[in-house]
Amino acid sequence: MEKKSSAKAKPSFEKALEELEKIAERLEDGSLGLEESIAEFERGTRLARYCREKLDEAERRIEILQKGENGSVEKRAVRVKPDTGEIDDDDDMQGSLL
Amino acid sequence: MNERSYSVSEITRMLKKSIEDNPEFTGVWVKGEISNLTYHSSGHIYFTLKDEQAVLSSAFFKYANKNLRFRMEEGMSVLALGSLTVYERRGSYQFIVTQIRLEGVGELLKRIERLKKKLLDEGAFDPSRKRAKPFLPRRIGVVTSPTGAAIRDIIKVAMRRFPNIEIVLAPAKVQGADAAESIVRALDELNRPAHGIDLIICGRGGGSFEDLMPFNEEPVVRAVLASRVPVISAVGHQIDHPLSDDAADYAAPTPSAAAEIAVPVKSELVEEIEYLSIRASSALASRLSGLGERLDAIAALRCFRNPREIVAMRELSLVDLEQRMTMALKEGISAGRQRLLSLPDLYRLWKTEARSRRSRLELARGAVDKLSPKGVLRRGYSLVTDARGRVIKTVKTIKSGESIGVMVADGSMGCTVNTVQREVRGGKEIIGKG
Numbered sequence: 001m002e003k004k005s006s007a008k009a010k011p012s013f014e015k016a017l018e019e020l021e022k023i024a025e026r027l028e029d030g031s032l033g034l035e036e037s038i039a040e041f042e043r044g045t046r047l048a049r050y051c052r053e054k055l056d057e058a059e060r061r062i063e064i065l066q067k068g069e070n071g072s073v074e075k076r077a078v079r080v081k082p083d084t085g086e087i088d089d090d091d092d093m094q095g096s097l098l
Numbered sequence: 099m100n101e102r103s104y105s106v107s108e109i110t111r112m113l114k115k116s117i118e119d120n121p122e123f124t125g126v127w128v129k130g131e132i133s134n135l136t137y138h139s140s141g142h143i144y145f146t147l148k149d150e151q152a153v154l155s156s157a158f159f160k161y162a163n164k165n166l167r168f169r170m171e172e173g174m175s176v177l178a179l180g181s182l183t184v185y186e187r188r189g190s191y192q193f194i195v196t197q198i199r200l201e202g203v204g205e206l207l208k209r210i211e212r213l214k215k216k217l218l219d220e221g222a223f224d225p226s227r228k229r230a231k232p233f234l235p236r237r238i239g240v241v242t243s244p245t246g247a248a249i250r251d252i253i254k255v256a257m258r259r260f261p262n263i264e265i266v267l268a269p270a271k272v273q274g275a276d277a278a279e280s281i282v283r284a285l286d287e288l289n290r291p292a293h294g295i296d297l298i299i300c301g302r303g304g305g306s307f308e309d310l311m312p313f314n315e316e317p318v319v320r321a322v323l324a325s326r327v328p329v330i331s332a333v334g335h336q337i338d339h340p341l342s343d344d345a346a347d348y349a350a351p352t353p354s355a356a357a358e359i360a361v362p363v364k365s366e367l368v369e370e371i372e373y374l375s376i377r378a379s380s381a382l383a384s385r386l387s388g389l390g391e392r393l394d395a396i397a398a399l400r401c402f403r404n405p406r407e408i409v410a411m412r413e414l415s416l417v418d419l420e421q422r423m424t425m426a427l428k429e430g431i432s433a434g435r436q437r438l439l440s441l442p443d444l445y446r447l448w449k450t451e452a453r454s455r456r457s458r459l460e461l462a463r464g465a466v467d468k469l470s471p472k473g474v475l476r477r478g479y480s481l482v483t484d485a486r487g488r489v490i491k492t493v494k495t496i497k498s499g500e501s502i503g504v505m506v507a508d509g510s511m512g513c514t515v516n517t518v519q520r521e522v523r524g525g526k527e528i529i530g531k532g
Contacts, residue, residue, distance in 0.1 A: 012232075012234075013233060014234065017367075024375075027377075027381035027382055034389065037381075037382055040378075041382045044374070052371060055367055055368065058264050060261060061265070062265045064266075064269060065287060065288075080253050082254070082258075084250060085253035085257070086250050087253070
C-alpha cells in the first residue's frame with residue numbers, strides 16, 4: 001500500500017532523500033524479514049533513481065525578462081560566461097528594465 | 099497722466115529679466131522643508147520648500163531628478179540647488195531645482211526608524227511569517243540590475259554549485275528615486291505563477307547609504323512581504339541591513355551568499371544518494387550472507403559424521419547427498435553474496451536494470467527456501483528430538499535407553515537409544531550401551 005502511494009504521488013526531492021536514508025537505516029538494523037528487506041531495497045533503488053532524475057531535470061538556462069510590444073513581458077535566454085557569471089549579450093540591458 | 103505705462107507682459111518680462119539675470123538667484127542652495135509634494139506622471143516633481151515664515155514654489159524636472167538617489171517625502175529637510183525663474187503666464191516665480199541633498203543621513207535614518215516601528219507594530223517582521231525555501235529550487239528568480247556586480251556574482255556562484263541551474267532575471271533599477279517602483283514591478287512579475295519561480299533573490303551590490311535606500315522604501319518592503327514566492331534579501335555588504343532584510347524570508351549578507359543559500363551543491367547531493375544506496379545494498383548483502391551461514395549450520399546439523407551407524411539411514415549414501423546439497427546451496431548463495439559484497443560490483447549491481455537485480459535475488463531466495471527443515475526432510479533426512487521435543491545436536495546429553503523422537507518428511511517415530519557413540523579425533527568413544 002505504502003509502496004504504491006509513494007511511487008505515485010511524486011514526493012519532493014527532500015522527502016525522497018529522507019525516505020532513502022530511512023530505508024538504509026531499516027536495512028542496517030536488520031529487524032526486517034528477508035522478503036521485507038528485499039522489498040525495501042527495491043523501493044530504495046527506485047527512490048535513488050528518482051532523486052538522480054530530479055537533479056538532472058533542469059537544464060542550464062539563464063533568462064532575462066523584458067518588456068515586449070504592447071506592454072507584455074517576454075523571456076529571452078542569454079548566454080553567460082560561467083567563470084565570471086557575466087551576461088554575454090549585445091543588447092542594451094538597461095533598456096530591458098521592466 | 100504723462101507717465102509711461104507698461105503692458106502686463108512688458109512688466110513681467112522686466113521682472114523676469116531682473117530676477118533671472120541676477121547671479122544671486124542663480125545656482126543657489128536653499129534650505130527648507132518639503133511640502134505639497136507631487137510626483138507627476140510626466141516624471142517631473144513639484145513641491146514647496148518652506149520654513150517658518152515663507153514658502154517657495156519649486157519644480158524638479160525629469161532631466162534633473164533622474165539622478166536623485168532617494169524618494170522625496172513630505173516634511174523632509176533638504177538642501178536644494180537651483181535658480182529662480184519667473185513663469186509669465188501665471189505671474190509667479192518658481193525655484194527650478196537641479197539637485198537635492200538630504201540635510202543629513204540622520205534624516206534618512208529617522209525615516210527608516212519610523213517605518214520600521216510601524217511595520218513592527220503591524221507584526222510584519224514576525225518570525226512566524228517566514229516561509230521555508232525549497233530544498234531543491236526548480237527555478238530561481240532574481241531582482242537586481244542587469245548590469246551590476248550582483249547578478250554576475252549570483253550566476254557565477256549558482257552555476258558553480260549546480261551546473262544545470264535555471265535563473266530568471268527580472269531587471270530592475272536598484273538606485274535612484276524610481277528604483278523602488280522598478281523593484282516592486284520586478285517582484286510582482288516574478289510572482290506570476292506562469293514563470294514557475296519557486297525562490298526569489300532580491301538585492302544589489304554594495305553602495306553608499308543613499309544607494310541602498312530603495313531597499314528601505316515602504317513599497318519595496320511591502321512587496322517583499324506580499325511575495326507569494328519565498329524571498330532572500332541580498333543587499334550590499336555584510337554591514338548593510340536594510341528593511342528588506344527584515345521583511346524577507348531569508349537575509350543574506352551579500353548577493354554571493356544569497357546564491358549559496360538558494361542553491362544546493364549538486365555533487366554533494368549525488369554523493370549523498372550514492373552513499374545511501376551503497377549503505378542499503380551492503381545491508382542487504384550482509385543479511386543474505388547471514389542467512390547463508392544459518393543454512394550452512396542447518397546443513398551441518400543434518401549430517402551425522404557416520405551415517406551408516408544410524409540404523410534408519412543405514413542404506414542411504416548420505417555423504418553424497420550432503421555434498422550435493424551443500425554444493426548447490428553454497429553456489430547459489432555465494433554467487434549472490436560475492437556480487438553484493440564487493441563494492442564496485444555492488445555499485446554496478448545498483449545501476450543495472452531492476453529486473454536482472456530482482457532475478458538474482460530470487461535465485462538467492464530460492465536457495466534459502468530449499469534449506470528450510472521441511473525441504474531437507476523431503477530429501478531423506480530426519481530430525482531427531484529428545485523426550486522434551488528439543489532437537490538433539492549432540493550425543494553428550496543422550497543416554498542409552500532414552501526415548502527419542504525421529505521426524506521424517508511424512509511423519510514421526512518414537513525410538514529407544516541402543517548405543518551412544520561420540521566421535522572424537524581419530525575414532526569413536528563408546529560412552530554408553532543399552
